[in-house]
Amino acid sequence: xxxxxxxxxxxxxxxxxxxxxxxxxxxxxxxxxxxxxxxxxxxxxxxxxxxxxxxxxxxxxxxxxxxxxxxxxxxxxxxxxxxxxxxxxxxxxxxxxxxxxxxxxxxxxxxxxxxxxxxxxxxxxxxxxxxxxxxxxxxxxxxxxxxxxxxxxxxxxxxxxxxxxxxxxxxxxxxxxxxxxxxxxxxxxxxxxxxxxxxxxxxxxxxxxxxxxxxx
Amino acid sequence: xxxxxxxxxxxxxxxxxxxxxxxxxxxxxxxxxxxxxxxxxxxxxxxxxxxxxxxxxxxxxxxxxxxxxxxxxxxxxxxxxxxxxxxxxxxxxxxxxxxxxxxxxxxxxxxxxxxxxxxxxxxxxxxxxxxxxxxxxxxxxxxxxxxxxxxxxxxxxxxxxxxxxxxxxxxxxxxxxxxxxxxxxxxxxxxxxx
Numbered sequence: 518x519x520x521x522x523x524x525x526x527x528x529x530x531x532x533x534x535x536x537x538x539x540x541x542x543x544x545x546x547x548x549x550x551x552x553x554x555x556x557x558x559x560x561x562x563x564x565x566x567x568x569x570x571x572x573x574x575x576x577x578x579x580x581x582x583x584x585x586x587x588x589x590x591x592x593x594x595x596x597x598x599x600x601x602x603x604x605x606x607x608x609x610x611x612x613x614x615x616x617x618x619x620x621x622x623x624x625x626x627x628x629x630x631x632x633x634x635x636x637x638x639x640x641x642x643x644x645x646x647x648x649x650x651x652x653x654x655x656x657x658x659x660x661x662x663x664x665x666x667x668x669x670x671x672x673x674x675x676x677x678x679x680x681x682x683x684x685x686x687x688x689x690x691x692x693x694x695x696x697x698x699x700x701x702x703x704x705x706x707x708x709x710x711x712x713x714x715x716x717x718x719x720x721x722x723x724x725x726x727x728x729x730x731x732x733x
Numbered sequence: 734x735x736x737x738x739x740x741x742x743x744x745x746x747x748x749x750x751x752x753x754x755x756x757x758x759x760x761x762x763x764x765x766x767x768x769x770x771x772x773x774x775x776x777x778x779x780x781x782x783x784x785x786x787x788x789x790x791x792x793x794x795x796x797x798x799x800x801x802x803x804x805x806x807x808x809x810x811x812x813x814x815x816x817x818x819x820x821x822x823x824x825x826x827x828x829x830x831x832x833x834x835x836x837x838x839x840x841x842x843x844x845x846x847x848x849x850x851x852x853x854x855x856x857x858x859x860x861x862x863x864x865x866x867x868x869x870x871x872x873x874x875x876x877x878x879x880x881x882x883x884x885x886x887x888x889x890x891x892x893x894x895x896x897x898x899x900x901x902x903x904x905x906x907x908x909x910x911x912x913x914x915x916x917x918x919x920x921x922x923x924x925x926x927x
Binding site: 537538539540541542545546549552553556557560561564567568569571572573574582586590593594597598600601603604605608610611612613614615618644649650669673696697698699700701702703704705708709712713715716719720722723724727728730732 | 768769775813814815816817818819821822823826827829830834835838839842845846849852853855856857859863866867870871873874877878881882885886887891892894895898899902903906907910911913914916917918920921924925
């Protein structure tokens with residue numbers, strides 16, 4: 518009976534329910550949707566930065582190559598390397614190697630914490646120089662130009678929100694590593710979040726730092 | 734552990750002090766003096782947060798140990814299963830990673846570092862004007878983001894329905910934000926006229 522064989526086959530189509538049309542679990546799909554919305558948050562902030570920069574006559578480019586850019590390049594290296602160790606953690610989880618997972622996640626957390634500490638040192642230097650959200654230090658701009666600039670506002674908002682993501686990411690990684698019941702999917706999901714934080718920095722670093730190098 | 738009356742009073746006082754410290758940390762944020770006094774505002778907020786954590790330790794300890802005692806009373810704790818052996822969606826297509834997978838991801842990492850190095854070197858020698866520099870940097874960054882999404886985030890190996898749900902919507906929404914650029918240039922022009 519060709520007809521009888523056809524009906525149950527049709528009822529089991531991918532999109533008829535009871536199956537996973539994306540071939541991923543609902544948690545992983547949720548993380549992807551969160552990443553979509555969060556990427557829009559960050560790009561809105563970066564577009565806001567571009568708006569402020571384009572619409573002002575004098576925008577400071579205050580970062581000397583040595584030490585500021587070298588410093589932030591080291592921070593970028595930390596974050597990229599922590600992404601690599603996160604990949605190693607996910608691969609270890611697929612081998613069912615729990616000790617490996619914990620080891621590599623701790624390595625990832627150390628990379629993230631190093632990034633945080635370096636970033637906070639940098640913030641502290643800038644605040645010492647006199648950078649506030651609505652004002653830049655007088656020697657950052659040509660003489661006679663008002664020091665009222667949104668440079669600080671965009672800088673602190675964008676890097677601050679990113680730092681907050683790194684901070685929550687470190688906590689999330691720690692919780693996941695500590696949970697013995699965490700499945701392979703759970704570890705992959707927190708890996709997705711961590712790579713996303715890295716991905717955002719791949720745009721923040723060139724736009725905020727490399728385009729603000731002090732001209733010699 | 735029996736929660737004595739003294740213990741309860743201690744925890745209550747500590748919890749109140751922790752809340753007051755939190756309010757102290759929130760104060761410079763709410764009044765906007767976090768940055769206006771140099772590092773002092775930030776330092777004050779950090780110290781308040783630290784105090785809040787210190788005060789919160791005792792009540793938190795009571796809560797956690799109370800819960801542990803309750804679960805112990807409920808019966809012998811079943812040993813927690815190792816979650817890595819639980820089945821997950823997509824298992825039928827999964828394979829146990831080999832050293833080839835490690836090597837592939839390692840090469841992606843090397844590429845990402847190399848592209849970052851190119852960006853930094855371009856910034857150092859400053860060959861191009863700001864506009865050209867922006868274009869080069871954006872192209873390199875998009876390549877890096879694509880590498881991270883495809884390999885590190887494993888998107889290349891997911892079912893196509895997921896890729897088609899995530900990527901085009903994201904790209905289109907981000908591209909739509911370019912609508913603000915003409916306005917920003919107009920604002921600059923108006924400022925110059927004034």
